Amino acid sequence: MMDHAHDLAAVRDATERLLTAVGKLDNASVTEPSRLPGWSRGHVLAHLARNADALVNVLEGRPMYASGEVRDADIERDAPRPLDVHLADLRESAARFQAAGAVPADWSRTVALRNGVTDSASRVPFRRWVEVELHHVDLGIGYELEDLPAEFAERETAFLAERFTGHPDVPPVRLTDGTRAWSTGREADTPAVTVTGSGADLLGWLAGRRDGAGLTVTGGPLPALPPL
Incomplete structure (x- = not known):
């Protein structure tokens, strides 16, 4: 709540x-x-x-x-x-x-x-x-994104991941910073793509502030996200 x-x-x-x-x-x-x-x-x-x-x-x-x-x-x-x-x-x-x-x-x-x-x-x-x-x-x-309050960064990452959940143009994705994990994209039993990076890089990519160059992607290419 x-x-x-x-x-x-x-x-x-x-x-x-x-x-x-x-x-x-x-x-x-x-x-x-x-x-x-x-x-x-x-x-x-x-x-x-x-x-x-x-x-x-x-x-x-x-x-x-x-x-x-x-x-x-x-x-x-x-x-x-x-x-x-x-x-x-x-x-x-x-x-x-x-x-x-x-x-x-x-x-x-x-x-x-x-x-x-x-x-x-x-x-x-x-x-x-x-x-x-x-x-x-x-x-x-x-x-910078690294300067954002930790609570805000985690909540905004979760909010944006939820926003893209079920989006037909976003493949199933698992996001992780090595400690926390979020899922987004189309529904699937197993995420097709795993995107790993720092909290700032993950948030920057989701929010359209970074191009994802600092992220590690397995299972396929880094998905293109729709405009917010």
Whole structure:
């Protein structure tokens, strides 16, 4: 069972780490490319702020975004802003998300996300935690997958493995870091492929942040994963 209060606290801590790191940048570095194709660091920061507000909408029963086009336009509009404006927006939007999470509510209720996806309200804080941690890595400013909190990394690996479970385009796969193991892909009596590597490399591959070059694969080639 998800502990939304625990995850809200984790989001707060992750956001503070992000703000501290971003606060060391300057206006020029915000315009430089991030690790996400076609996005500057400013795009990533703008997305993080708007995502916080979008998840407030989810918790309060409104559509997450007015439309995909509006979401994209808002990010493009906000990306070129100076560093101090990005920082203020990140802080203020994060505070709005925490305030929405503090309102007494039925956390077992089902909420609507993007593209027809639904989930338990109790998982929304974890989804925000994912956004903050992985996009911190995407900024390319010294925070790496190896720096992620151990609890977060294990939970996100399990979440992504579950996400691809039963996917018709992903063969049966067993993932292991030598201590823990996860299964994903199509159902089968015996996984056709075993993928072994560090926790960071496994998570990076599942999350589309690494190409799998650091992984060892037996039983076939490394599968191609669908976009998240």
